[in-house]
Amino acid sequence: MAKVIVETSARHVHLTRRDVDILFGAGHQLTKKKDLSQPGQFACEEKVKVIGERGALTASILGPERSADQVELSLTDARTIGVKAPIRESGDIAGSGACKIEGPCGTIELTEGVIAAKRHIHLTPETAAEYGLADKQIVKVKVNGLRPLIFDDVVVRVSPKFAPAMHIDTDESNAAFGATEGEIIAD
Numbered sequence: 309m310a311k312v313i314v315e316t317s318a319r320h321v322h323l324t325r326r327d328v329d330i331l332f333g334a335g336h337q338l339t340k341k342k343d344l345s346q347p348g349q350f351a352c353e354e355k356v357k358v359i360g361e362r363g364a365l366t367a368s369i370l371g372p373e374r375s376a377d378q379v380e381l382s383l384t385d386a387r388t389i390g391v392k393a394p395i396r397e398s399g400d401i402a403g404s405g406a407c408k409i410e411g412p413c414g415t416i417e418l419t420e421g422v423i424a425a426k427r428h429i430h431l432t433p434e435t436a437a438e439y440g441l442a443d444k445q446i447v448k449v450k451v452n453g454l455r456p457l458i459f460d461d462v463v464v465r466v467s468p469k470f471a472p473a474m475h476i477d478t479d480e481s482n483a484a485f486g487a488t489e490g491e492i493i494a495d
Contacts, residue, residue, distance in 0.1 A: 310440075312472060313345075313472065314449070314487050315476075315488075317425060318368070318478050319385050320351075320367055320379075321358065322377065322380075327416050330415075338372075338373070344370070346430060348372065348469070349371070352369040354411070355368055359407060359408040359410060360388075363388060363389040365388065367379070377409070379409070386424060389407075391406065391422050393423055394423060396426060397428065404421060406418055406422065407421075424477060427462045429472075430467070430472060432467070432470055436466045440494065441466070441492070443464060443465060444463060446495075447493060451491075453486075456484075459490070462474065
């Protein structure tokens with residue numbers, strides 16, 4: 309039985325070095341609040357305001373800095389503030405939603421970069437081989453608990469830089485009543 313930890317990935321923002329400078333001041337270094345489950349990834353003390361056509365939400369920043377800005381929202385978040393957020397894998401931002409991001413020292417306007425992250429599983433090559441899974445394979449994940457359900461259309465992502473974990477957004481986590489463990493069902 310292929311089991312995986314299920315983690316909730318709440319709304320967050322990834323920023324470039326240039327935009328950290330605009331939002332927080334030239335030379336500002338992001339302050340690590342806590343390490344995340346994926347090696348080298350961390351939540352920052354700094355937060356920003358994500359602004360859409362109908363409103364704004366406060367979002368955490370995840371480090372380290374990236375080569376492109378990306379805003380990850382749940383579909384509920386996107387509707388609430390009036391932004392387009394297509395369901396995409398992280399990094400697939402071409403033609404995605406637009407928004408403004410406001411920090412204490414400035415504001416940036418993204419013409420693309422807003423997505424609802426596609427539910428996915430991070431696996432090391434060793435764990436993927438043990439489970440008989442491959443990079444980009446689509447699987448289902450069954451979660452138990454007070455509101456058991458089966459998540460369909462879950463993409464497997466394999467890299468030696470990963471630690472095994474499934475990531476779902478807050479809408480999906482609420483639907484599963486905060487499930488923390490799942491069973492991978494390969495078709």
